[in-house]
Amino acid sequence: MIENKKTKIFTEFMIRRILCTALVVLATSLSVMSQNVALKTNALYWATTTPNLGIEASVGKKSTLQLFYGFNPWKQSGGDQSSLRHWLLMPEYRYWFCESFNGWFIGAHLMGGQFDVSSVELPFGMFPELKDHRYEGWFAGGGVTAGYQWMISKHWNFEASVGLGYDYVKFDKFKCGTCGEKVTSSHTNYFGPTKAALSLIYIF
Numbered sequence: 001m002i003e004n005k006k007t008k009i010f011t012e013f014m015i016r017r018i019l020c021t022a023l024v025v026l027a028t029s030l031s032v033m034s035q036n037v038a039l040k041t042n043a044l045y046w047a048t049t050t051p052n053l054g055i056e057a058s059v060g061k062k063s064t065l066q067l068f069y070g071f072n073p074w075k076q077s078g079g080d081q082s083s084l085r086h087w088l089l090m091p092e093y094r095y096w097f098c099e100s101f102n103g104w105f106i107g108a109h110l111m112g113g114q115f116d117v118s119s120v121e122l123p124f125g126m127f128p129e130l131k132d133h134r135y136e137g138w139f140a141g142g143g144v145t146a147g148y149q150w151m152i153s154k155h156w157n158f159e160a161s162v163g164l165g166y167d168y169v170k171f172d173k174f175k176c177g178t179c180g181e182k183v184t185s186s187h188t189n190y191f192g193p194t195k196a197a198l199s200l201i202y203i204f
Contacts, residue, residue: 036101040159040201045070048084054199058100066092066107083134086115090195092145101157101203107145109163111194114138118176129173133183137171143194155203163195 040054054068068090075083094107118134127135143165150158167190173183 036203038101038157038201038203040068040199042068042070042197042199044196044198048072049074050084050086056094056101056201061099062096064094064096064100064105066090066094068092082119084117084120086113086117088113094145101149101201102151104148105146105161107147108142109145109165109195110140110142111165111167112138112140118174132176134174134176135171136174137169139167139169139190141165141167141190141194145195147197149201157201157203159197159199159201161195161197161199162193164192165194166191167194 036058038056040056042052042054045052050070050072052068052070054066056064056066058064068088070086070088072084072086074085088111090109090111092107092109094105096105097103114137116134116136117130119132120130121128122130129135143163145161145163147159147161152158168187169190170187172185175181175183
């Protein structure tokens with residue numbers, strides 16, 4: 001049991017380290033090849049106590065590439081059984097109807113991550129059993145995005161965007177947030193909202 005726990009902790013540490021390295025390498029590559037580079041953070045995601053950061057770079061007059069990462073390592077204020085621990089990685093391509101970083105855009109995104117969630121209520125009525133059980137697993141999927149960016153000043157923008165799509169979710173279900181008794185292992189196919197963002201953006 002102890003060895004399995006140590007292996008799991010080490011595996012999760014290595015995954016996060018590889019993802020962070022990949023994020024730095026990709027960000028550097030995008031900054032070299034692009035005309036404009038922007039850093040952003042999603043205020044709605046912060047409302048779930050999840051630190052998050054994205055980088056978006058123009059690769060043409062009307063095209064940008066974005067890489068977004070969120071990581072929540074702690075338990076919530078609802079008590080010992082309340083947890084929204086997870087990480088999320090989401091690359092995205094965007095097409096702009098006017099010009100990059102200005103006005104309406106549509107896009108396509110991929111997404112993947114891991115989670116250890118219990119005793120929480122998600123928006124849109126998603127996964128209602130999370131309120132009384134703990135779920136641990138991973139997910140992968142993708143979808144489409146639509147949104148709008150407002151130019152506030154030379155370097156600052158504000159964005160509102162939403163996404164719809166599909167996720168394959170593989171999970172282990174446990175009786176409660178603190179007990180270790182597993183009820184079942186299964187998967188589900190999720191169709192619905194995949195993102196919602198109100199983002200503050202700094203353009204270099």
